[in-house]
Structures are given as structure tokens and as C-alpha cells.
Amino acid sequence: MKKLDRKFVNKVVQIAKEAGLIVMQIYNKPFTFQRKRDSSPVTKADLLSEKFISSSLQKLTTKIPVIAEESFSIKKNSRQLKKTFWLVDPLDGTKEFISKNGQFTINIGLIKNGKPIFGVIHAPAKRSTFFGLVKEKSAYQNSGRSFKKMTVRKKIKSGPMFALSRSHGKGKKLKSFLSKVKSYKKIEMGSSLKFCLVASGRADIYPRFSPTMEWDTAAGQAILEAAGGQVTDIKGKNLSYGKKGYKNPHFIASSGTRK
Incomplete structure (x- = not known):
């Protein structure tokens, strides 16, 4: 594998941005969508973005x-990988894409020995890009020509800020979890942008008690961990990648900061 230096990082960031251009060409015009076997929507943007990436x-x-x-959903390839591989969600937040609220992303994560080591998230409608290198503890956001370093919020002065799913944020388990917190605020957001809210210090906790796949979380986990945060299952165990079927357990992504 090539060294994870700035040149390599820039190339992957550029791949995500170019995929974003492909996606936006469809987003800015009338489009249709279909339903996959699991009833989730898929658009031409998903397919073209994935092919390019x-x-x-x-x-x-x-x-x-x-x-x-998308290729996994078609081939149903359930092989178990243990070493190094890419996990790609070519259009995370297809429901947000269809509703045209701009809260969708392109996710590219690099996995080594079951753990995310590098991730890129690009939000083309918001013209924002995030990336993180876990080993180097370096996470950055780019909303223009320059990149700004991100770190999680180091201290919670009042009630925690929760980043909640716009499309999957009303389940019983989530309500039970939130009921145990005396005072809190919330931001509802689509796609992997919730990881970025925590990584940038705008939110403290992103709890997820509805189904996700490894490509939904790999890039976001890498960015959050690079910013000083953590992602664990509800028992506090680190998420692992390359599992058969690539399904995630319920998880809590957080700054790791206590009030």
C-alpha cells in the first residue's frame, strides 16, 4: 500500500470531489429513483458515483x-476481509438527495486489520470536505481553498448536543437513551455529516440505534477518531470492519468528553 502522505490524501480527496461533480449534475436536474430489495432508494447518481470512485x-x-x-447489493458478496480494503458509500443519504435538502455525502474509508485508518467525506451540495488520518490524529475540514484542523469539543459546559439522524431518529431505543439525559440540545442531520458535527465540536454525541452498514460509518469513524473522538457499540466495544455481511451493531459516536 502507498504511504498515507499528503500527496496520497490529496488524490483521494480529489476523487471524492470529482464524484461530487458527477452527483451534482444529476441533483440539479429532474431525476427518478428505484427501490432496491431492501426497499431503500437508489438513483443514477449512486451508480455513476460508485463506478467512478x-x-x-x-x-x-x-x-x-x-x-x-451498490455493487455489494447486486452481487451479495459476503466474503470476509481481514487486511486492507476500501469501503465506499458513493451517495450516503440518498433520501436526503431525493428530498433535495443538501445533506448527502460521498464516503471513502480505508480499513486495515479491521479498523478505519483514513477517511474522506465530501458534501458536494454544501461544498465541504472532511478527512482524517487516525494514526496522525489529524482531522481537517475544507470549505474553500484551505483546510482547517478539527478537534472534538473538549468540555461540555451545559447539556450535551446530540447529532441525530433526520430519517432514522425516532425509534424507541433512541427515545429511551435520550430519556436518561436530564438536559440536552439536538441537531438533526442526514448522512455521515453527523460524524463531522461531532468531529468539528458542533455536537458531542451521535447515537445510532437503527441499521447501518460498514460503508456508512468507516470514513466518519476515521475522521472522528482523528479529531480525538471515539465510536463504540452500546457495550463500549470498538466497531470492527470486514465482517461477513458488513452490518454494524448499534453504536455511539462521541467526543469522549464528559461534563
């Missing part, structure tokens, strides 16, 4: 396999 990553890192959402 997969081919670009395969050219950049010829020996590293790419696991992407």
Missing part, C-alpha cells in the same frame, strides 16, 4: 480491493 481507487491502489454499497 471504484475505478479511480483501483488505479490508485491496484492491490487494495474496493467494497462499495
Whole structure:
């Protein structure tokens, strides 16, 4: 595998941004969508973005396999990977894309030995890009020409700020979890942008008690951990990647900060 230096990082960031241009060409015009076997929506943007990202990553890192959402759903490839591979969600937040609220992202995560080590999240409608290198503890946001370093909020002065799913934030388990907190505020957001809210210090906790797949979380976990946060299951165990079926347990992403 190539060294995770700035040149390599920039190439992956550029891949995400170019995929964003493909997605926005469809977003800015009338489009239709179909339903997959699990009833979740899929658009032409999902498919074209994935095709571009997969081919670009395969050219950049010829020996590293790419696991992407749409090709997985078609092939039902349930093989278990243990070493190094890419996890790609070519359009995270397809429901947000369809509703045209801008809260959708392109997620590219690099996994090594079951753990995310590098992630890029690009929000094309918001013209924002985030990336994180876990080992280096370096997480950055780019909303213009320059990148700004991100760190989680170090101290909670009042009630915690929760980042909650816009489309999946009303379940019984979540309500039970929130009922145990005396005072809190919340931001509802689509896609992996919730990880970015915590990583940038705008939120403290992102609890998730509805289904997700590994490509939904890999990039976001890398960015959050690089910013000083953590992602664990409800028992406090670190999430693992490359599992058969690629399904995540329920999890809590947080700054790791206590009041």
C-alpha cells in the first residue's frame, strides 16, 4: 500500500470531489429513483458515483480491493476481509438527495486489520470536505481553498448536543437513551455529516440505534477518531470492519468528553 502522505490524501480527496461533480449534475436536474430489495432508494447518481470512485481507487491502489454499497447489493458478496480494503458509500443519504435538502455525502474509508485508518467525506451540495488520518490524529475540514484542523469539543459546559439522524431518529431505543439525559440540545442531520458535527465540536454525541452498514460509518469513524473522538457499540466495544455481511451493531459516536 502507498504511504498515507499528503500527496496520497490529496488524490483521494480529489476523487471524492470529482464524484461530487458527477452527483451534482444529476441533483440539479429532474431525476427518478428505484427501490432496491431492501426497499431503500437508489438513483443514477449512486451508480455513476460508485463506478467512478471504484475505478479511480483501483488505479490508485491496484492491490487494495474496493467494497462499495451498490455493487455489494447486486452481487451479495459476503466474503470476509481481514487486511486492507476500501469501503465506499458513493451517495450516503440518498433520501436526503431525493428530498433535495443538501445533506448527502460521498464516503471513502480505508480499513486495515479491521479498523478505519483514513477517511474522506465530501458534501458536494454544501461544498465541504472532511478527512482524517487516525494514526496522525489529524482531522481537517475544507470549505474553500484551505483546510482547517478539527478537534472534538473538549468540555461540555451545559447539556450535551446530540447529532441525530433526520430519517432514522425516532425509534424507541433512541427515545429511551435520550430519556436518561436530564438536559440536552439536538441537531438533526442526514448522512455521515453527523460524524463531522461531532468531529468539528458542533455536537458531542451521535447515537445510532437503527441499521447501518460498514460503508456508512468507516470514513466518519476515521475522521472522528482523528479529531480525538471515539465510536463504540452500546457495550463500549470498538466497531470492527470486514465482517461477513458488513452490518454494524448499534453504536455511539462521541467526543469522549464528559461534563
